[in-house]
Amino acid sequence: MNLDWADVFVIALVGYAIVFLVLALLVMIYKNIPKFIDFQAKRKLRRQGKTTEDHSIEKMPAEVNVAIALALSLYLTPSHDEESHIITIKRVSRTYSPWNSKIYGVSGVFSR
Structure with a gap:
């Protein structure tokens, strides 16, 4: 399948358009969720015979929600146990390994 530049441009444009439309749709959905929840609560109060003025639905500030979530x-x-805060350093003896010197025998650059 041989595509020319016009086809590639159209495919890219359609792809970007789909992504931005889906993102715009998600933004609209997330912005309207609180309105939907308030509507459901008001409808439930009306079914119980109460008016929404008697039981006003108060909105909590975002800072209060964050404080409650952090506290929970x-x-x-x-929580972690208390540490002793003592650092121990152990010396590791480095034994000679022939793998360290293999490069000298393989390449001619380091040979003497």
Whole structure:
């Protein structure tokens, strides 16, 4: 299959258009999720016979949500044991390996 530059350009343009359209669709979906949740809550209150003015749905600031999530995360994750904070350094004896000197015998650059 032989493609010329016009075909390649059209394929690339269609690919980029699809990606940006999907991204725009995802942005619209994620922006409207809170509105959908509020709509569901108001509808549930109306079914129970309560008005939305009596029980106003208060929106929590994002900082409060982040603080609650961080507190739950710190509480639920297991903490590490206390370390002794002592660093030990062990010397490793480096034994001679013939693999270190193989390069001298293979290439003529390092030969004497």
